[in-house]
Amino acid sequence: MTEQLKEDLPAVIAEMEKTVAEFPENVIAQHHLGLVYMKSGRIEEAIGCLEKAIELDPQSAESMINLGAIYFGQGELRKAEELNQQAIGVNPKAAQAYANLGLIAQQNNDLDTAIERYEKALAIDATLSTVWMNLTSVLTMKGEDDRALAAAHKGLELDGDSPLAHNNLAVALYFSERYSEARKHMEKARELGYSVDPNFVASLEQKLA
Template sequence: MTEQLLEDLPKVIAELEKKCRENPKSVSAFHHLGLVYMKAGRTEEAISSLERAVEIDPLNGDAMINLGAIYFGLGKLDKALALNEKAISVHPEGAQAYANLGLIRQQRNELDKALEAYEKALQYNPRLATVWMNLTSLLTMKGEDERALAAARKGLELEPDSALAHNNLAVALYFSGEYATAMKHLDKAKELGYSVDPNFVARLREKIN
């Protein structure tokens, strides 16, 4: 977040708060205010505004998804899960809700359900790079090395400057026995600012040497 944006936030918030007071039925005003509150780190107010948006329009899937993201960040996975499932019931082809659902399921160690959700997300939007990255880690956890490698390559293809994508590919290559190439991508991940696991680096060097 730039300094200019930080300086502008109080003004933007004041304007949106005024809009909400003048039009207490405006879904867009409350939704937008909730997003700006999120950027400002005013979590409780963001929750209140987004809940108001959903209250006004129970079919507002985007507000549900954003509200779910806040609860996910707070570690309230049950609430995040319920909101994304509700968003899917409203918009069954919503890729982002399925993507979020997969991440929540993965956090709860419900790997098969997480996989199903990620696959649904990619069915509706195959260009969601973060889903390919999350899918890589999930498939690695499940021991599906060939599929994990394919997912890792797709994630890097979509976001070639992503440190996480390079790290994921390094891990997938390691489990596929391509140690030298794995080290190249691990070095690139470090160059891009990723905090790589020193134990993994040590294991990889042992394999190369």
């Protein structure tokens, strides 16, 4: 969020609150106000708006996904999973819902399910760079080095300025014993502000010594 948007946020909220007060049955207005409340950290109000949007439109998959994201952030994984599953029931092509379910499975250390869900999301929308990055991490944890490297390259291809994408590729290259290339991407991740694991740095430098 830019500084300008931060400065304008109170005015945006005031205007949207006015719209919702005038048209309380407007699903889009409730949904968008919920999102703006999310951005401003007014979480309980965001939950209220998104729940109202779902009540008004039980087919509002996007509201379900965003409400699930709030619960995920609060550590309410069961609620988050239920909402994303509900969104898929409404819209089987909801790629972000599958991606979120992958995060939940990963959080629960169910790596096989996480991979399955990430791959489902990518089968629907292969441009989701963050999902490629998450998939890279899980495949690395599983020791599936070739698949992790392919996913890491795809994540970086889609978002070349992502410090996480560079770090993920550095790790994948390390496990593929391509240490010089790994260092290049590690250094780029640092340059972009990523806090690289010191243990990884030490191990990589040892390999290059």
